[in-house]
Amino acid sequence: MINIRNIDLNLLRAFDILMDERNVSRAAERLSVTQPAVSGMLTRLRSSLNDPLFIRSQHGISPTPRALELAGPVKKILSEIEDILAPTTFDPKESTMKLSIAATDYALKVIVTPLIYALQEEAPNIRISIQPINDSQTFALMERGQLDLAITTPDSVHKELRAKTLFKEDYTCIMASGHPHAHKNTLTLDEFCSLKHGIVSFSGNTFHGVTDTVLNSMGRHRQVTISVPSFLSLIEILKNCELCAVIPKRLICGIDGLATITLPFEIPGFSKIMAWHERTHYSPAHIWIRERIYQLCDKRS
Incomplete structure (x- = not known):
C-alpha cells in the first residue's frame, strides 16, 4: 500500500512537468532546480509508487503505463489546488496571466x-x-x-x-472592386460557374469545397484555379486579379478594395x-x- 506521507506537492508537480516535457533537463529548467534535484524527486516518486514511471529513450524519457495512468488525475489535482489557493476575485487591470x-x-x-x-x-x-x-x-x-x-x-x-x-x-461571393462583374448586385448561376474561382483548403491540395458540393447536387460545376490554405491570403490574392471566391461574411468586414456579390444559390453556413x-x-x-x-x-x- 502506498504511504501518502511520502508524497508531497513538489513531487507531484515534478511528475506533472516531466510528463509534459519528457526530458529531465527541460523539466529542471521549468522547476528552477538542478537536474540532479529532479532526478532525486523522480527517485522518491519511484520508491513511493513502486514503479519506474519513466524509461530513458533516444530523445529523452518515455512514461510507463502507470505514469500515463496517473498523468490526468495528477494534473487535475494540481489544478484544483491552484484554484483553491487562487484569489476568489479577478482584476483584469492587474492580471498577468x-x-x-x-x-x-x-x-x-x-x-x-x-x-x-x-x-x-x-x-x-x-x-x-x-x-x-x-x-x-x-x-x-x-x-x-x-x-x-x-x-x-x-x-x-x-x-x-x-x-x-x-x-x-454565412457565405458570400467576393471579388476585386475592379473585376468586370463587380458592379452587379448578384450573379446568375451561369455567370457564377463561368468565372475563375479561388478556394481555401487547409491541406492546400484540393480544389473542391462546400460550394462545389452544392453545385454538383445541381448538376453544375465551377472553375477553381487556385487553392490556398488561408482565407486571409486568398483575400489578398483576389484584390489584384480577376478571380472570385466564396468567403465567410465576417471575414471581409472593414476590408477595402473588394466587392460583395449575392450568390445565386444557398450554401449551408457554419x-x-x-x-x-x-x-x-x-x-x-x-x-x-x-x-x-x-x-x-x-x-x-
Whole structure:
C-alpha cells in the first residue's frame, strides 16, 4: 500500500512537468532546480509508487503505463489546488496571466483580434499566445495545461470539453472592386460557374469545397484555379486579379478594395464555438475571458 506521507506537492508537480516535457533537463529548467534535484524527486516518486514511471529513450524519457495512468488525475489535482489557493476575485487591470488560444486564420481575424484589441485597454498585462488549431490534439493540450481555449466548430470539438456557441456564419461571393462583374448586385448561376474561382483548403491540395458540393447536387460545376490554405491570403490574392471566391461574411468586414456579390444559390453556413477544459471552468480569470469573447462576438452578430 502506498504511504501518502511520502508524497508531497513538489513531487507531484515534478511528475506533472516531466510528463509534459519528457526530458529531465527541460523539466529542471521549468522547476528552477538542478537536474540532479529532479532526478532525486523522480527517485522518491519511484520508491513511493513502486514503479519506474519513466524509461530513458533516444530523445529523452518515455512514461510507463502507470505514469500515463496517473498523468490526468495528477494534473487535475494540481489544478484544483491552484484554484483553491487562487484569489476568489479577478482584476483584469492587474492580471498577468498567460492565455493560450488555438484558432484558424478565420477565427484569428474575426474573434481573437477583436479580443486582443479589447484586452489592450481592459487587461493590458495579460499575455496571449495563438497557435494553429489541430482538432486531434486539442483535448490533450488542454489536459496538459498547454492550451486554454479553442475556437472551432461543433463537429470538431472533443466530447469531454465544455463549449459555447459564439455565432452562426454565412457565405458570400467576393471579388476585386475592379473585376468586370463587380458592379452587379448578384450573379446568375451561369455567370457564377463561368468565372475563375479561388478556394481555401487547409491541406492546400484540393480544389473542391462546400460550394462545389452544392453545385454538383445541381448538376453544375465551377472553375477553381487556385487553392490556398488561408482565407486571409486568398483575400489578398483576389484584390489584384480577376478571380472570385466564396468567403465567410465576417471575414471581409472593414476590408477595402473588394466587392460583395449575392450568390445565386444557398450554401449551408457554419457555427463557431469556444471550447475549454474542465480544469479552467471555475477559474475567475478564465470565466472573465470567456464572457468577454462572447460579448465581443454578440456585438458583431
